[in-house]
Amino acid sequence: MNRSLKIYVYSHRSDDPFANILLPVNFEPGGNYASESYFKKVLMISHFITKDPSKADLFFLPFSIARLRHDPRVGIRGIQDFIRNYISNISHEYPYWNRSGGADHFYVACHSVGRSAMEKTIEVKLNAIQVVCSSSYYVSAYVPHKDASLPQIWPRQGDNPDLASYERRTLVFFSGSLNSPVRENLLRVWGNDTEISVHTGHLEKPYTEELLSSKFCLHVKGFEVNTARISDALYYGCVPVIIANHYDLPFADVLNWKSFSVVVATLDIPKLKKILQGISTDEYLVLKNNVINARKHFQWHLPPFDYDAFYMVMHELWLRRSSLRVSG
Structure with missing residues (x-):
């Protein structure tokens, strides 16, 4: 080519x-x-x-x-x-x-x-x-x-962030407007959970800190199936969790998305915590390492x-x- x-x-x-x-x-x-x-x-x-x-x-x-x-x-x-x-x-x-x-x-x-x-x-x-x-x-x-x-x-300026010094204490993070039934359902089910951090308004911590302190980061369908949250997650070393039915994922002809992300059907939002807690430490580390390898494909x-x-x-x-x- x-x-x-x-x-x-x-x-x-x-x-x-x-x-x-x-x-x-x-x-x-x-x-x-x-x-x-x-x-x-x-x-x-x-x-x-x-x-x-x-x-x-x-x-x-x-x-x-x-x-x-x-x-x-x-x-x-x-x-x-x-x-x-x-x-x-x-x-x-x-x-x-x-x-x-x-x-x-x-x-x-x-x-x-x-x-x-x-x-x-x-x-x-x-x-x-x-x-x-x-x-x-x-x-x-x-x-x-x-x-x-x-x-x-x-677009990102400068070198990729050094991810080694960050502890990821939050299981999963999401921030965004309630502009779809999928996001409304996410908030309804998990809005008050202590391990699933769902935000729809002002964040107490900067967005980048939330990404850097979370193991998984949600990409949830809004008005469209696409948002910048996948590339955000990859850039900051957070494993993307994709909740967007019918999304033809970028570069799917080449990339094995299962190796660096988790895809969850919208109907399985109530099972989200169980699905993520069911991923073993070794499996998570493989996903995280593959995230670091994949992020170069999502930068201009x-x-x-x-x-x-x-x-x-x-x-x-x-x-x-x-x-x-x-x-x-």
Whole structure:
């Protein structure tokens, strides 16, 4: 993959009226949707880019869903029309979309608005590779095996934290808004427990300290199946416990999630303590060590590091590239 995969990006000038949406950001990405901006920023300086479309395995559609959402000329209501017009323009200006029906094209989106962005451009949803954070089997916009799951990652500065000096006295930790029935059920069952620390408001200790002092950290479905809590947990050496049915976990084609996380069905929330207490000390230490090994896959770097989030996404794209090269 590293030697052979080539990607052509539809070019746009810096004076394009929508350059802020189509070109990489000129600042360090941050926040919940940083993965979307980081990928494009890193891709554009990578050796995977080709200026010769005849050598391309894949074609990148460089629009940013997150930036479309915040652009007053477009906004949430105008995203579908923008995408429809964009695909219409490139299909008239270039031959590449038409010859494959978009099957060798892809876009990247982390904002949840992206799951409805293609409703007026069904061929994108059905044919193109959608690399998205909201990768739920339950959502009709997401097509398993064709599309790929993008991890939601808060950017980190500096070296990985030294985890050896922290004692993990709390069995399991969660903090988040009550924006789903799953989270409401979690609070109802475990809100007053002394070993399961569930918070929905202000934390007495900093969030990072809670992660560093807990053996297990919950990733619980909210409005979407995805949150940054998995990457948070991995970064701070806490074993993720995933309670999000129908979540197509990031990089599942490569990573064995059972080796560094625990997946619990939403119906088993009442059994949560029993499940976690049933994990022996030796089994936990294996999970914890694998967490430390896995966290490099859930970090963004500029320029990229081997096996980091960028290279993992590229590998997902390489697995999904068209096996039929169209000539012409």
